[in-house]
Amino acid sequence: MRVAFAGRDGKRLIGAGLAALVLASAPALAQQPAPFTMGQAGTTAGTTPAKAAEPSAAQIKLANELLIANGEASSFDALIPGIIEQAAGSFVQANPDLIRDLRDVAKQLVPEYEKRRSEIVQILARTYAQQFSEAELSELLTFYRSAVGKKLVERRQQLLDDGLRGIQSWSAKFSKEMETRVRDEMKKRGFTI
Structure with a gap:
């Protein structure tokens, strides 16, 4: 509930x-260590940054x-x-x-x-x-x-909102593009998904 x-x-x-x-x-x-991603294959993990003074x-x-x-x-x-x-x-x-x-x-x-x-x-x-x-x-x-710094602070939320909407739209299109691409690549390997 x-x-x-x-x-x-x-x-x-x-x-x-x-x-x-x-x-x-x-x-x-x-x-906790960062989760493994496919892009990390072959890299060394587990290093921690030095403690700040x-x-x-x-x-x-x-x-x-x-x-x-x-x-x-x-x-x-x-x-x-x-x-x-x-x-x-x-x-x-x-x-x-x-x-x-x-x-x-x-x-x-x-x-x-x-x-x-x-x-x-x-x-x-x-x-x-x-x-x-x-x-x-x-x-x-x-x-x-400064004037431009104050402007950034005043418009930060609008910038974040507008940027997030743009990123969500781009992400949806990119996701469909990648689904098609993965499907095509799998078809080349003899799999229909």
């Missing part, structure tokens, strides 16, 4: 739920500023409400008559835990600071504070 608290904020909560799923599964995924306070500060400038600091705004609603919603199947009360409890808890959003931003800031030098962070920050 699937329970949705979403209502009018459905897209926001779905995004938050996906973000929660990604964040929750990240440690487990990080410990501990970032400086200046790097963390610049990374925080960058996350604000590039819009990523606010991209997880729906995560905490989504996790709270998901937690409350997990009790609905066993207690369907309590759905209204569970919804109220979730709504009541959001303001109390909203202040923990800064923890998410700090995780992201540390990640950026581990990957970029102080000079690189400054350069990125300069870009995102």
Whole structure:
């Protein structure tokens, strides 16, 4: 049984739920090797990158500023409400008559835990600071504070939506092309599929 608290904020909560799923599964995924693909035949697997050096306070500060400038600091705004609603919603199947009360409890808890959003931003800031030098962070920050950087942030969602629609259309056509090609190649080998 699937329970949705979403209502009018459905897209926001779905995004938050996906973000929660990604964040929750990240440690487990990080410990597992990448799955084998046909393109990896004959390559050596199992190498792990070296651990990044501990970032400086200046790097963390610049990374925080960058996350604000590039819009990523606010991209997880729906995560905490989504996790709270998901937690409350997990009790609905066993207690369907309590759905209204569970919804109220979730709504009541959001303001109390909203202040923990800064923890998410700090995780992201540390990640950026581990990957970029102080000079690189400054350069990125300069870009995102420029007119074109601000334009990119403002139009990011539209770009992603438009790009995704284009990629889905291309993917459908490419898939049909590949089905035909595989069928033709198999026919050359004496198989009709």
